[in-house]
Amino acid sequence: MRRFHHLAAAAVVCFLTGLAGSAIAAEMNVDGMIKYRQNVMRSLGGHAGAVDRILRGHVPQHAEQLELHARALREVAETILTLFPKDTIPPEAVFAGATVETDALESILEKPDKFEMAGKDTQEAAQNFLKAVEGEDKKAIAEAFDKLGKSCKGCHDDFRKEKK
Numbered sequence: 001m002r003r004f005h006h007l008a009a010a011a012v013v014c015f016l017t018g019l020a021g022s023a024i025a026a027e028m029n030v031d032g033m034i035k036y037r038q039n040v041m042r043s044l045g046g047h048a049g050a051v052d053r054i055l056r057g058h059v060p061q062h063a064e065q066l067e068l069h070a071r072a073l074r075e076v077a078e079t080i081l082t083l084f085p086k087d088t089i090p091p092e093a094v095f096a097g098a099t100v101e102t103d104a105l106e107s108i109l110e111k112p113d114k115f116e117m118a119g120k121d122t123q124e125a126a127q128n129f130l131k132a133v134e135g136e137d138k139k140a141i142a143e144a145f146d147k148l149g150k151s152c153k154g155c156h157d158d159f160r161k162e163k164k
């Protein structure tokens with residue numbers, strides 16, 4: 001019986017923390033969201049950089065990790081379009097109280113269709129790259145990786161502040 005009470009209490013606690021969790025999720029921290037986006041973007045850059053080293057043959061002892069990086073790129077690319085809530089894009093970000101720097105451009109809000117297409121391009125390119133890696137044809141892998149890189153650049157050219 002005592003055991004049952006413990007379980008019941010645990011269930012109540014789980015339920016309540018679950019609720020608190022959703023309340024937290026509902027209120028976005030604008031600075032946190034911008035930082036989160038930049039971290040996720042850097043993770044794409046990290047995996048792409050690792051793939052580049054493997055394809056150049058610099059790290060033969062890690063060649064088997066190619067698929068891991070391709071899979072990560074595909075999975076993360078799927079989330080790109082969730083990373084740009086309106087309140088985190090200038091000028092809205094300022095009104096929403098953002099204090100951290102963002103390289104996201106106003107053009108994201110001005111050309112939402114084009115932005116969405118750029119995101120989908122990368123998603124598709126990442127999917128195709130993973131398929132090529134699974135196919136093990138070196139030329140196809142190199143081509144698919146090149147296309148993936150171009151798709152990232154395509155979005156950055158139009159929607160990210162130019163690096164000084």
Ligand code: HEC
Binds near residue numbers: 039042118161
């Ligand atoms: C749909 C548009 C879009 C796509 C596609 C995209 N990016 Fe980005 N990326 C951005 C924007 C906008 C920023 C600036 C984010 C900010 O500063 O808030 C950015 C920032 C970055 C950064 C810098 C992060 C930092 O602040 O340190 C890296 C690295 C990056 N992207 C890598 C990639 C890679 C690699 C790909 C492709 C696999 C990719 N991105 C695809 C829009 C995109």
